[in-house]
Amino acid sequence: QVQLVESGGRLVQAGDSLRLSCAVLGGSLFNYGMGWFRQAPGKEREFVASIDSNGGTTDYADSVKDRFAITRDNDKAMVYLQMNSLRPEDTAVYYCARHDHYSSSPYAYGYNYWGQGTQVTVSS
Numbered sequence: 001q002v003q004l005v006e007s008g009g010r011l012v013q014a015g016d017s018l019r020l021s022c023a024v025l026g027g028s029l030f031n032y033g034m035g036w037f038r039q040a041p042g043k044e045r046e047f048v049a050s051i052d053s054n055g056g057t058t059d060y061a062d063s064v065k066d067r068f069a070i071t072r073d074n075d076k077a078m079v080y081l082q083m084n085s086l087r088p089e090d091t092a093v094y095y096c097a098r099h100d101h102y103s104s105s106p107y108a109y110g111y112n113y114w115g116q117g118t119q120v121t122v123s124s
Contacts, residue, residue: 002027002113004096009118016086020118022079022096027113029077033104035111036070036081038092038120048094049081050104059106064090086122093117 008020020036035050049070050059058070069082079096097111104110 002098004098004113004115006094006096006115006118009094009120011121011123012086014087014122014124016122017082017084018086018120020081020083020094020096020120022081022115024077024079024098027098029072029079029098030074031102033099033101034070034072034079035097035099035104035106036079037095037097037108038090039095039117040089040092043092045095045108047106047108050099050106051079052104053102057103059104061106083120086120088122088124091120091122093119 003025005023033052036048037045038048039045047061051070055072067085072079095117096115098113100112
């Protein structure tokens with residue numbers, strides 16, 4: 001049974017940096033793309049960032065491009081989201097997800113395993 005466990009979310013101030021971590025338990029990370037999504041109160045879940053199976057290709061939502069960076073360590077079965085220059089509008093629950101393919105995509109339907117989420121709150 002594959003489990004994804006996010007950590008690192010907390011309350012920060014605007015302009016701060018934060019790194020989220022996602023541990024993939026009970027399954028392989030090597031052959032699968034990974035993604036981060038977020039959901040703010042009253043809003044739909046939205047794509048944040050994705051990375052393919054070997055880390056060679058990344059993709060970002062326009063709203064986080066040049067501020068966030070997704071990386072992965074396949075040997076440790078970990079995926080990370082480095083978030084810099086945080087803004088109040090980045091406040092959301094952040095979810096890690098494993099794609100069903102070695103590539104990745106910005107569409108939630110391609111991901112078949114999801115974590116429970118970690119709360120990030122950015123105060124102004």
